[in-house]
Amino acid sequence: MAVAARLSPGPRRWLMLRPEDAPESGPTAGAEALVLDLPATALSVREARARLVLISRTAPTPLYARIHSLETDEAEADLAAAAEAKLQGVVLTDAASGADVQHVAALLAVAEARAGLPDGALTLLPCVDSAAAFLRLPSLPGCSGRLEALLWDGESLARDVGAEAARDAEGSWTGCCQTARSLVLAAAAAAGIPAIDAPFRNAAAGALRGEAETARRDGFAGKIAVDAAQLAALAEVFRDAP
Structure with missing residues (x-):
């Protein structure tokens, strides 16, 4: 049975911000990649996309956009802006x-052509944040050459399955989230791409560092921060990660 070769981890410290919260020059203190969260913005979708284009001109780190769900009317316009x-x-x-x-890859190929970019210029990073995505993880390996990394969001997943909480009293992931975390690692390994650990929201610095150390031990190549203040701890943990 063939096993996909694991690719280099790429960015390890991902900072995800709403477009209105990201400075035009882009954050540089410890972030290796910046993700602008278009669905979470309080701006109009048009304003958010315009800010995305503006920030892209001066961002010192690789810039990504989290786009709207394919089930909305906004996803295709998000891809055009990207x-x-x-x-x-x-x-x-x-x-x-x-x-x-594969559907997004086809839409993105059209958007790239219209923008004068070569086919395959932009990568794709699926995020496991729903029950549907969790159950269909085995279909991701080999589905597209654009795959760069696999992300997951435990809190979004917990809401989708109707869990009362994503974490227990000690801060550990509960039930479905813990299972999803393990399967994300397995699916990423099968696809030969890095797995990036979920955000740790409203966490003390010590708790965040402990979770990051566990993530690295278990095989995650990096972790998402939702605040620039979290980046220092992640930089220490993932600085020399393999």
Whole structure:
């Protein structure tokens, strides 16, 4: 049985911000990649996309956009803005299957052509943040040459399955989230791409560092920060990660 060769980990410290919270020059203190979260913005979608293009002109780190779900009318316009801004890639919200990834790849090829970019210029990063995405993880390996990394969001997944909480009293992931975390690692390894650990929201610095150390031990290549203040701890943990 063939096993995919594991690729280099790429960025390890990912900072995800709303477009309105990201400075025009882009954050540099410890972030190796910046993700602008288009669905989470309080701006209009048009304003958020315009800010994405503006920030892309001066961002000192690789820039990505988390786009709206394919089930909305906004995803295709998000992809057009991502191509116009010449981003490194896009994070797929509720990426339920390899077929969804292939569909986005086809839409992105059209957007790249219209923006004068070569086919395959932008990468794709599925995010496991729903029950559908969790159950269809086995369809991701080999679905597209654009795959760069696999992300997951435990809190979004917990809400989708109707869990009362994503974490227990000690801060550990509960039930479905813990299982999803393990399967994300396995799916990423099978696809030969890095797995990036979920955000740790509202956490003390010590707790964040402990979770990052566990993530590195278990095989995650990096972790998402939701605040620039979290980057120092992640930089220490993942600085010399393999």
